[in-house]
Amino acid sequence: MNKFSKTFLACLSIIILFISIFQVSYLETKPQSITILFTHDMHDHFYPSKIEEDGEIKTIGGYARLNTAIKKERERNPNLLLVDAGDFSMGTLFQTIFASHAPQLRTLGKMGYDVVTFGNHEFDFRAEGLADSLKNAKDSGEDLPQIVASNITFPVDDDGKLTPTLSKLKDSMEYYGVKDYTIIQREGVKIGIFGLMGREADSNAPMAEVVFEDYIKSAEKVVDVLKNKENVDLIICLSHSGTHEDSSKSEDEILARKVPGIDIIVSGHSHTALEEPIVVGNTIIGSCGENGENIGVMDIKKEGNGWKLEDYRLEPIDDHLSEDLSINETIEYYKEIVQKEYLDIFNMEFDEVVAHTPFSFTPYSLLGTKHEEDTLGNLISDSYIYAVKKAEGKDYKPIAISVTPVGTIRGSFVRGDITVSDVFTVSSLGIGPDKVSGYPLISVYLTGKELKTVAEVDASITPLMSVAQLYTSGLNYTFNPNRLIFNKVTDVYIEDEEGNREEIIDDKLYRIVGGLYSAQMLSVVGDQSFGILSIVPKTEKGVPITDYESQIIYDEGHEIKEWLAIAEYLKSFDKKGGVPQVPEYYNQKQGRKIVDDNPSLSAKLKNPNKIAIIIYSIVLIIIIALIFLIRFIVRKVKKSKEATTHDA
Template identity: 75%
Template sequence: MKKNLRILPILLSLIMIFMLIPQRAYLEEKEKSIIILFTHDMHDHLYPFDVEEDGVIKTLGGYARLNSTINKEREKAPNLLLVDGGDFSMGTLFQTIFASHSPGIRLMGKMGYDVVTFGNHEFDFRADGLAYSLKAAKDSGEFLPQIVASNISFPLDDNGQLTPALTELKNSMEYYGVEDYTVIERNGIKIGIFGLMGKEAASNAPMSEVEFTDPIQAARDTVQELKNEEKVDLIICLSHSGTWEDKSKSEDEILAKEVPDIDIIISGHTHTTLIEPIIVGNTIIASSGRYGENLGVLNLVNDEEKWRVKDYRLEPIEEHLALDPEIAETIEYYKEIVQEEYLDRFNMVFDEVVAYTPFNFTSYGVLGKDHDEDILGNLISDSYIYAVKEAEGEDYEPIAASVVPTGTIRGSFIKGYITVSDVFNVSSLGIGPDKVSGYPLISVYLTGKELKTVAEVDASIAPIMSVAQLYTSGLNFTFNPNRLIFNKVTDVYLQKEDGSREEVRDDELYRVVAGLYSAQMLSIVGDKSFGLLSIVPKTKEGLPITDYEAQIIYDEGHEIKEWLAIAEYLKSFDKENGVPQVPLYYSQKQGRKIVDDNPNLFARLKNPNKVTLVAYSVVLFIIALIILLIGIIIKKKKKVHAK
């Protein structure tokens, strides 16, 4: 009896264990989970970069440290998913070998990315540039991530044929294996992943040659196929569309509302850092910031009703993290190629010091947020004029103004030594007809009236479209933000090199220098202003420009690139201990753009232009009409009362 009593607790324990095992298994089967690691807007920031935050300089990012963090997450969850939301290229010197060696996508392959999508900057080297990049990646024989892009179409020319460049791109995309979507199984979960280019992002790829179909409709069609044909459990959209504080412009939030069957949106393009995900209905929107400064970690569980967030965090890629040796070695390999294939032609060296700045310029993170003059904008616009002067020598024709939009500035300088690499990062966009990285400078002519319109573009369009804020050299103006749109500028004049003031004459032609992309964008302000503002860049003879590339400025046979103009200008400063020093002149504003925030009614209404006079006339007509109608109603009431 005693023996049986001793055995009883053991039997009860065994029964409890056996009862728990199936229940635990049932729970595991019931609750599926997956971990998704994500990045976006990496922009070829293979090396770490410095930023200034609240007076403190931090070193962030770098693929070698990023990969160490990815591997740590993989140790905890070997079946995780690693994805990227586009713009993995264009932003540093490594982009210069995009077409020939495709370093970005190949490094992402080495880091084990499963799926990525295109951003608008993958098209900066035009259709054939992207084609060559995809081919170079595929020909490497290395492991590469799947690329998904669901709303790209290839328009035919007037003869019903693809252009040679589009034929090249279409063939290369097929060769690489680019698809609308892909299906991956992890942890017993069937996952459908598709890529999408947003409308605003598509508008920033003017030389892509492809057409981007409506993203909402493309998403609906793809989601339908993933649900009905592929029978997936989880749908992820790698969306290069972005989110904004203004909900009416926040494309990925709109996408989530319009296509509610998307479970996860990895949201790129706007460089947004979401400390917490945005939840729209049952859709989870995640963003991790730019340049690989964070690794996004999203842990999802499914309770058979919907996917929900179990854990969401952004792992900062900071200086104390270990470098992955294989990735670090690969980056050095690509750096040597950049030097040989790109920098040698300009007699520049990757880490060459071109100047020292004793102060911080405006941090890139806040650049353009204030509608005001900016010291970095002043430096860049001055550099354009300097570079053209040096290139033209005795044949130099005076430049009235140079123009730099905020949207073309991609970085900044912090206190300390400035290298060639730093300069390129500040002005890294685009490519010229020479097929060499970097937008070239061009010379155009505008009438005095159009120069005044340039000032009005800044004053009136920039609040609607922040990337259109302009920084100028030579063109000074004052505006009142309280005045009626398209009539905010109250004073415009040209400041000559000797500091004297010159009035702008409406009918005179003035020479203006800008980057190739910027000059082309100035010509479309008519569309952005509903036809009320007009800028038509012209030749010296006053004829409208039809071929902007014919206006490129050259120096000793090569295009003057925007970044090269800045580098040469920095090198021209007075030296201290053999190093050019950025003058303290650039540490403060110079009165080139004055914001007169006067709320006074007289200040708001005085000196109306033609646009404003028309608006006033319309308002007065409406008021008069209302008064007339009120009068008619009162008379009728009086007649009724009299009867």
């Protein structure tokens, strides 16, 4: 090697060493920043949803468009983090193959989701259904998102053993690789991500079989491990708990206050679309709506010992986005499976038109926001009676009322053709003991006194728990929201099939029809009323029912599903041009639930029921006691003054 070569190599070595030192120094001083994309409550909305806006029919959401939006964000930042805060399933026909094919997790994996958590609706198919879904997803061999769920526990029986279904779920969760938390590296940042199920979400999963540990206590334990054992730089919680307009009832705000070590909370369950994030202390809470209508974007940057929000936005998933061809092919693949394995059972087609509506019903986003009668609720509750009458034929036993809680309605109908897919979306929840998707209808009996209680449940419990609002067929009532709780109903009666008013007899048994889930949630209503409003479903002979599934109504050996009742009812309407037409009757209210907002004192106090009389009596006793106490004190003071004057 000549002198020139040696000199050149020496200079080159110095340059390389200088560059290395510069790079290390630059990386150490470069501000650390992370982009987080998030969704939640997508509820199987693989296809776009129809809405009416300013008289125009538009579509929002859809996984093919969503993936286009994700790809655009990846072009801006290839190392972004993509997460989901639960309820990615249950809401459209694609849920029908949840257990057998796991299209939800497999499609999320195809779109590049890093981490997701469970929502309460992932448990709608019970422990066994979720177990099958996890196993089939894993067996597919496809890329899948990591699942984190930190507060799931498995209760054992008196012998210290798990039930067969819980044992199966536990094994499937281990097989899939579900963890309390996971750690991901992005842009040199060590990120700890964990998942939670909140209290209200827990109460909305009556068939889960697992037990959810208190979400605050669980979060405290996980955050302690992430901070002190794993030494992460950033902590993200995928929380299926939700927010509320009243911060004292906002579970994720409470979580942020009580567990301040969490940097980011992606808030699912309440379907909230936060145009601006909620900031509690140093914790940033984001929420992007429902059904894939938006994707949330957060850009955060390291600042001191914490993180600063640089950008927060909700990117709409609508008509301006093209559809990703690869995801479209995936959706079509699963659609064919849905048709073959589910819809063929009912002799229906995915896109089959069952009726045409010349008007739009209340948009799903507004459904239940007002405490009043709703035309969609009327249609659904009427369909239950129609379906039972059709199934029972000459053996039909008169139904006094049917009941539909707003919380079981998952969509609405927009002006135009109504397809089988649209109908299923409106009433898509759950599964029956037949292990076929969709809650079945059940028939029970209530006393006349309990029918009046049903009206009072709606009037008094709805302000405390909005999903409990009831829509009815056959039961008409008037209530005054200004009256004392549990005494708001001022008039209640049955309207028979001919439209005649029938007074309710307290000790008479009346036949009631509703969905299986509605009956299972009766205990929640009792809890919300502190046990005051008691409703005990009974058999025709008046025997209390403990097994609701024994009361399921069948048609030729098949469970009558809620959605199927609606579809059959729509098909029964008079035809125009060969297509059944939704009658104008359902474009207006029928006086089934009348709100008398009279604020006068007489309106508040007149015709008190027994509960009100007891409360008024207690209040009166307290007032009288206070009067006597005041008089006693006055006399004592007076005597003391007289004694002092006498001594002087």
